[in-house]
Amino acid sequence: MAKRDYYEILEITKSANAEEIKKAYRKMALKYHPDKNPGDKNAEDKFKEAAEAYEVLSDDNKRARYDQYGHAGVGGAAGGGFGGFGGMNMEDIFSQFGDIFGGGFSGGGQRQQRARGSNLRVRIKLNLEEMISGTQKTIKVKKMKLAKGVTSKTCPACGGSGVQVRMMNTMFGQMQTQTTCGTCQGIGKIADKIPAGANAQGLIKEEEEITINIPAGARDGIQLNVRGKGNDAPLGGTPGDLLVVVEEEVDKTIKREGDNLHQELYISFAEAALGTTKEINVVGGKVKIKIDEGTQSGKILRLTGKGLPNIEGYGGKGDMFVHINVWTPQKLTKEQKEFFQKQLENGDMNAEPTGKEKTFFEKVKDMFN
Numbered sequence: 001m002a003k004r005d006y007y008e009i010l011e012i013t014k015s016a017n018a019e020e021i022k023k024a025y026r027k028m029a030l031k032y033h034p035d036k037n038p039g040d041k042n043a044e045d046k047f048k049e050a051a052e053a054y055e056v057l058s059d060d061n062k063r064a065r066y067d068q069y070g071h072a073g074v075g076g077a078a079g080g081g082f083g084g085f086g087g088m089n090m091e092d093i094f095s096q097f098g099d100i101f102g103g104g105f106s107g108g109g110q111r112q113q114r115a116r117g118s119n120l121r122v123r124i125k126l127n128l129e130e131m132i133s134g135t136q137k138t139i140k141v142k143k144m145k146l147a148k149g150v151t152s153k154t155c156p157a158c159g160g161s162g163v164q165v166r167m168m169n170t171m172f173g174q175m176q177t178q179t180t181c182g183t184c185q186g187i188g189k190i191a192d193k194i195p196a197g198a199n200a201q202g203l204i205k206e207e208e209e210i211t212i213n214i215p216a217g218a219r220d221g222i223q224l225n226v227r228g229k230g231n232d233a234p235l236g237g238t239p240g241d242l243l244v245v246v247e248e249e250v251d252k253t254i255k256r257e258g259d260n261l262h263q264e265l266y267i268s269f270a271e272a273a274l275g276t277t278k279e280i281n282v283v284g285g286k287v288k289i290k291i292d293e294g295t296q297s298g299k300i301l302r303l304t305g306k307g308l309p310n311i312e313g314y315g316g317k318g319d320m321f322v323h324i325n326v327w328t329p330q331k332l333t334k335e336q337k338e339f340f341q342k343q344l345e346n347g348d349m350n351a352e353p354t355g356k357e358k359t360f361f362e363k364v365k366d367m368f369n
Contacts, residue, residue, distance in 0.1 A: 003071050006053035014067065018058065025054035065223070072215055073222050115187045115237030117144065120230040122242065126218060127249045128256065129283050132308050134216035141242065142207050144231040150202035151193040152235045155184035162186040189235050201234035212244055217309040220248035253281060259318025260307045264325055267291060272326045282306050282320055289322065297326035 007014055010024040028050035030036070037043035056062045056074050065073035124137055154160040158181035168175050180186040191202040198204040210229050218224075223245050230240025248256070255262045265280060275293035279286050282303070289301060300321055307318025332340070 004049070006057055006066065009049055009053040010057070016057075021054065021057050025050055025058075029054075069219060069222055072217065072224075073219075074225070115185060115233040115235070117231035117233040117237065117240035119240040120242050121245065123245045123247045124212070124214070125247045125249050126214065128251055128254060128261070128308075130214065131218050131246075131248065132216065132283050134218070135214045136211060137214060138209055138211045140207050141210055141229075142205055143229075144203040145206045145208070146232045146235070147195045147198035147202055147204040149193065149195045150191060150198065150235070152189040152202075153192040155181060155188055155190050157181055157183035158188065160188040162188040185234070187235055187237060191235065203232060203234060210242065212242075214246070218246045220246060222246045254283070256308065258308075259310060259316075261318065261320045262323065263320070264323045266325045266327045267295070268327055269329065272297070272324075280322060283308075291324070295324055295326070297324060299324040 007016070010016075010021065010028060012020055012024045016024070029047060032043040032047040032050065034040075034044060034047065056066050062074050120141060120143055122139065122141060124139065126135065155162075158164050162181055162184065163178050163186070164181050166177050166179070168177055181188075184190050191200065194200070194202050195204070210226065212224070212226060214224070223243055226242040226244060228239045229242035232239050253263050261283070263280065265278060267276065267278065271278075271291060272295045273293070275295070276291045277288055278291060279288050283306070287303065287306070289303070300323055303320040303322065305317045306320035310316045310318075329336070
C-alpha cells in the first residue's frame with residue numbers, strides 16, 4: 001500500500017510554518033490518541049502515521065529532503081524495512097513527542113523511559129545502473145551490541161521507576177520536581193554482571209553483516225533509514241537506527257542531471273558529412289543510433305526513456321541526451337592536405353549556414369520540451 005503524503009496526513013499545505021505544523025499534529029494526535037480510542041486499531045495506526053509525518057516535517061533538513069525526493073528521501077521507501085513508525089510502539093512515540101500534548105493526556109499514565117541506542121551512519125556507493133534498477137547490498141558494520149551473559153538488577157536510586165522525585169522549598173512553598181534518574185538514565189535497571197570486554201553498560205563492539213535494500217531511483221545524498229540496525233541500547237532497550245547515505249559513483253562517460261542522462265559522442269569529419277550508425281553505452285546495455293548525413297557539431301540527439309526512473313515511483317523515466325562533437329583531424333597526410341586544399345580553392349567546403357541552424361539556447365530549450 002502506497003504511503004500517504006505527510007502534508008495530507010496533517011491536513012496542511014506545503015507552505016505551513018513550524019507553528020502550524022505543530023498545531024496540526026497536536027490536533028491529529030489528540031483525535032486519534034489511544035486514551036480516547038481504546039482498542040481501536042485504525043485509530044492507533046492513524047496516531048502513528050501522524051507522528052511519522054510530524055517527525056519529518058518538524059525537522060527542517062528532513063522536510064527539505066522530503067519536499068525534493070518524497071518518502072524515499074527520508075527513508076520512507078515502501079518495503080525493505082526503511083523508515084516509518086510501523087516498528088515503534090506507543091512508548092517510543094510518547095517518549096519522543098510527549099511534550100506536544102501539553103499535559104492534556106498522560107499517554108496511558110506514568111511511563112518509564114526506554115533507553116535507546118545511538119544511530120549509526122554509513123555511506124554506500126552506487127553506480128548508475130544500481131541507482132536506476134535498485135539493488136541489494138550486504139555490508140559489515142561495527143556496532144555496539146549487548147554482550148552475551150549480561151545480567152541486570154533494579155536501579156537502587158529510583159527503585160526501577162526510571163525517575164527521581166525531589167522536593168524543593170521555594171518562596172511559594174514546597175514544590176515537587178521529577179527528573180530522569182541519573183544512575184540508570186531512565187531505564188530502571190543497572191548492569192549487575194558484566195562480561196569481560198564489555199563497558200559499564202554491558203555493551204561490546206562487534207561486527208555484524210546487514211543486508212540493505214536500495215530502492216530503484218535512488219539519488220546521490222539520499223538517506224535511507226534501516227530501523228533497529230544501529231547500536232544496541234543498554235540492558236535491552238530500543239536499538240538505534242542505521243542511516244544509509246547514498247553516494248553516486250562518478251561515471252566516466254555518462255553524466256546525470258536529475259532524471260536525465262548526458263553523454264558526448266565524437267564522430268569524424270567524414271562520418272558527419274556522409275552519415276553513419278554508432279553504438280553507444282546506455283545504462284543496462286548498448287543501443288545503436290543513426291547519425292544523419294551532414295550532421296553538425298553540437299547537435300543533440302534525445303533517446304526517450306533511457307534515463308533514470310522517477311524517484312517518486314510514478315512510472316516515468318528521464319531521457320538520454322547524446323551530444324555530437326565532430327572531431328577535426330589534427331594530423332593529416334600529404335594526400336589529405338592536398339585534398340582539403342583543393343576543396344578550399346574550389347569553394348566546395350565553405351561554411352554556408354542555411355539560417356535554420358539552432359542556437360545553443362534553442363538546443364537547451366528543445367531538451368526540456
